[in-house]
Amino acid sequence: MRTPAVLTVLGEDRxxxxxxxxxxxxxxxxxxxxxxxxxxxxxxxxxxxxxxDEERVPFDELQRRLADVGKDxxxxxxxxxxxxxxxxxxI
Amino acid sequence: MHFTPEEIVETLTMITRxxxxxxxxxxxxxxxxxxxxxxxxxxxxxxxxITFAAAELMPLAQQLEREYGIPIINKRIAVTPVAxxxxxxxxxxLMPLAQxxxxxxxxxxxxxxxxFSALVHKGICDADARLIASIPQALATxxxxxxSVNVATTRAGINMxxxxxxxxxxxxxxxxxxxxxxVGCAKLVVFANMxxxxxxxxxxxxxxxxxxxxxxVGISGPGVVRAVVESLPLDADLxxxxxxxxxxxxxxxxxxxxxxxxxxxxxxxxxxxxxxxxAPTPVEGDSVAEIIEAMGVGRCGxxxxxxALALLNDAVKKGGAMATSSAGGLSxxxxxxxxxxxxxxxxxxxxxxxxxxEAMTSVCSVGLDMIAIxxxxxxxxxxxxxxxxxxxxxxxxxxxxxxxxxxxxxKVGERLSFGGxxxxxxxxxxxxxxxxxxxxxxxxxxxxxxxxxx
Numbered sequence: 001m002r003t004p005a006v007l008t009v010l011g012e013d014r015x016x017x018x019x020x021x022x023x024x025x026x027x028x029x030x031x032x033x034x035x036x037x038x039x040x041x042x043x044x045x046x047x048x049x050x051x052x053d054e055e056r057v058p059f060d061e062l063q064r065r066l067a068d069v070g071k072d073x074x075x076x077x078x079x080x081x082x083x084x085x086x087x088x089x090x091i
Numbered sequence: 092m093h094f095t096p097e098e099i100v101e102t103l104t105m106i107t108r109x110x111x112x113x114x115x116x117x118x119x120x121x122x123x124x125x126x127x128x129x130x131x132x133x134x135x136x137x138x139x140x141i142t143f144a145a146a147e148l149m150p151l152a153q154q155l156e157r158e159y160g161i162p163i164i165n166k167r168i169a170v171t172p173v174a175x176x177x178x179x180x181x182x183x184x185l186m187p188l189a190q191x192x193x194x195x196x197x198x199x200x201x202x203x204x205x206x207f208s209a210l211v212h213k214g215i216c217d218a219d220a221r222l223i224a225s226i227p228q229a230l231a232t233x234x235x236x237x238x239s240v241n242v243a244t245t246r247a248g249i250n251m252x253x254x255x256x257x258x259x260x261x262x263x264x265x266x267x268x269x270x271x272x273x274v275g276c277a278k279l280v281v282f283a284n285m286x287x288x289x290x291x292x293x294x295x296x297x298x299x300x301x302x303x304x305x306x307x308v309g310i311s312g313p314g315v316v317r318a319v320v321e322s323l324p325l326d327a328d329l330x331x332x333x334x335x336x337x338x339x340x341x342x343x344x345x346x347x348x349x350x351x352x353x354x355x356x357x358x359x360x361x362x363x364x365x366x367x368x369x370a371p372t373p374v375e376g377d378s379v380a381e382i383i384e385a386m387g388v389g390r391c392g393x394x395x396x397x398x399a400l401a402l403l404n405d406a407v408k409k410g411g412a413m414a415t416s417s418a419g420g421l422s423x424x425x426x427x428x429x430x431x432x433x434x435x436x437x438x439x440x441x442x443x444x445x446x447x448x449e450a451m452t453s454v455c456s457v458g459l460d461m462i463a464i465x466x467x468x469x470x471x472x473x474x475x476x477x478x479x480x481x482x483x484x485x486x487x488x489x490x491x492x493x494x495x496x497x498x499x500x501x502k503v504g505e506r507l508s509f510g511g512x513x514x515x516x517x518x519x520x521x522x523x524x525x526x527x528x529x530x531x532x533x534x535x536x537x538x539x540x541x542x543x544x545x
């Protein structure tokens with residue numbers, strides 16, 4: 001099952017964020033459909049629209065791996081199914 | 092990208108800072124097939140039916156929490172009003188059914204199960220009387236069972252005999268749980284115009300018009316609404332305030348709609364309703380009283396409170412109705428005193444009285460809720476309070492309810508303390524002028540003209 005999801009990285013800007021997160025995603029065969037980064041309220045914010053290959057790596061497992069990556073980077077990484085945002089922000 | 096970073100961060104902020112969550116996923120479950128003249132056999136069937144049908148409820152809810160990143164605070168079950176099952180047996184002691192519900196709830200990992208209930212708005216059947224008589228002991232000897240009794244409807248009027256019986260039951264339940272701050276009364280609701288698909292405890296039942304199994308969802312979000320109202324300038328007019336609340340309610344409700352769809356589809360059961368009620372928790376900031384204060388009323392309970400609450404309730408419904416085509420249940424802001432830090436503050440400062448709370452219930456859901464009163468309050472006074480509240484419901488064709496907590500051995504100014512979601516209740520003063528005649532007249536308060544709709 002290929003599940004669209006939104007990945008959010010929040011924290012202090014530093015070298016290697018995109019590379020580290022992208023590597024974890026590539027290892028899970030998760031494709032990055034779109035990526036944006038910006039500073040919101042002085043917080044580095046990176047949002048990615050990704051497609052999770054759940055046959056390769058289940059959603060829960062990818063969430064665990066990303067939580068570990070977040071810990072290493074000292075940033076908050078959240079992976080949520082995309083429909084949350086579609087439901088809340090689109091009519 | 093389908094979404095802007097601002098939209099994504101808004102959602103995350105709502106969850107992490109403003110307590111956005113789904114308040115409850117409640118599985119409605121018919122127990123009609125469990126009825127039997129042998130009460131022990133019936134109790135076994137009830138246990139097996141619930142543990143089989145609800146086995147997936149908790150793991151599924153936890154899975155949804157993980158995938159969507161949204162806390163789902165409560166997972167609960169509502170069952171067929173037990174008085175309807177009790178009609179099949181002659182047994183006077185209905186404890187085996189209460190205990191079966193309690194054990195089944197524990198086995199599937201939920202904290203409350205609703206439906207130890209009877210509907211007596213027009214008359215009390217033999218089984219209803221046995222159920223009502225069992226309530227104090229049932230609530231004292233179980234942890235998870237919730238009881239409710241419907242004493243009035245707009246179509247039938249108010250059954251004043253039932254009102255008095257329930258006032259006595261409230262007092263007896265308080266006595267039976269006096270060593271635990273009358274906690275039994277926190278699990279006992281007296282309704283007018285009870286609904287059949289309410290996902291919120293303690294008044295949830297699975298009505299006779301419902302399918303075998305159904306998923307109902309209750310939204311939450313007072314903290315999110317408060318944050319939005321607080322972010323508006325002090326000179327923002329009330330149309331602007333209503334608009335902001337409406338837009339926020341839409342987003343909150345969409346979340347509930349999504350969770351309701353997914354939960355029902357994955358369990359392979361019917362999708363029920365999304366309840367648009369704003370349900371506060373004792374956590375600081377997750378308060379309906381604080382929304383009213385953010386709108387500019389000096390302290391919840393002060394003049395302006397009823398108008399502010401009416402605006403809030405209406406805006407939540409308008410935003411919510413756009414977000415789901417399955418709005419149902421109670422769908423209105425809750426004002427339980429013990430479960431709302433702002434209400435507790437207001438009550439303790441003297442700004443909020445029971446009379447003001449009664450006025451507030453005419454414009455919101457659901458009634459005089461989680462209010463501690465002195466333990467020596469006479470039964471006639473409690474019955475008259477229930478009658479007043481039922482009259483508001485019956486005349487205005489809305490649900491109202493009473494969940495009073497007589498604080499045995501305690502006086503005004505002291506507190507009942509439950510912890511968790513039930514919170515803490517300051518004992519509030521009760522108007523001493525009820526008299527003893529009105530509540531004892533009994534009989535049926537006739538249905539109002541508004542009930543004659545055909």
